[in-house]
Amino acid sequence: MVKGKEKSNVSLRRDPSWKYSVQVDVGGEKTYVYLKCNFCGKVVKGGVTRMKEHLSCSYKNVAPCASVPDNVKDEMTAYMKKSITTKHLQHKQFDERVEQGAYYGSESGKCSSSTINNRGARGPMDQYMVNPGEDRGQTQMMPAAGTREGRRQSIEEIKRTWSETGVTIMSDEWSDMKSRSLINILVNNPYGTVFLRSIDASDEVKNADFIFNLLEGVVEEIGEQLVVRVVTDNASAYKAAGHMLMEKRKHLYWTPCVAHCIDLILEQLGDLPQHKNALSKAKKITKFIYNHSWVLALMRKFSKKEIIRPTTTRFVTSYLTLQSILDVRQLLEAMFTSTQWLNFAWGKKPEGKEIRRHILNDKFWASVTYAILSTRSLVQFHV
16 A cells, blocks of 8 residues: 555535545655545545545446445445436537527627537637527627527517518538537528527538538528528638529628638748747647646646637637737746746656746747737737
8 A cells, every 4th residue: 555644635625535535645746636545545546536436346447445335335326327417418408409499699790709618619600609598798698588489489580680681691610529510500680690500411521512502502491582691611612612602693692701711811820930939839838737737736826827728729729828828928937947846856857848948938938929919910800
């Protein structure tokens, strides 16, 4: 058994495994949580999940406890089953929201990416989507939109205004938590946005002909005389389909989504030497900090502001990361020159030394500043 100094549990920890274990310090690198079982004394590496598996005798990732009472074993088993059931219910509710027609009110305007609960990769039409009952700033819910009947009435009210103003058809391709390729179809006018349907295109070849037939069908469904414009992203298949649609429907206009166009511009700017240097090093810094719990904890002691982590879905996020890193430059420099860092194991490893060199390099910060200033107007428009 690993010997170590016991630490007192935090009184507000809610996981039931804390009642039957205590956190211990085994020395060395503190990248894992070690818990000691109160019944058999075994030290489990990996935190409360492993401890629950140990106490429930599930044999999943850790040896079972030979001394655990039956009531504790049953308690752990029931708690783990409840957690699995809750996750399954969340996935089911998400699928129902996608498959059922639902109205989400919104002010019309430029496309932008915003956070939506329980969604996978985000698309440029997200500003028009909001869960019923949530406050999303400028997004306005229609009265009684939180119920099925309320949504139906709201949809009908908006549809009655289509003949007055005409409509814009918008498509947004995204991937859900099951990696399905979905295409959202929305209809917008100044009175609000109607979520028409979500199409599962996972088995389709999304070429120009497929996109054209899809959009053509929506135009026919809405009524050609009502459709003024179609908005999609600027991918080659969508662009070709948009031109095909304009050739057939002479009064109709296709335009690419502004948010997607800005993303493409930022993607190309990211290939410039100074931009590429700043972005690649910023990505290394954020990945290093967030992939090592002790380093992240140390950063949070020096700074209360989080660094936005780069993603592959939106290039603008990478430039927002640069701004976040620049905002905490002095704090990062203080952190990587502190005695805590210098005495820490990661501070002596090649990877840690490389990150420290970047943080203390004035040329790196000059390239960060240059990249931010040269893209500020695009990033501000996007967000």
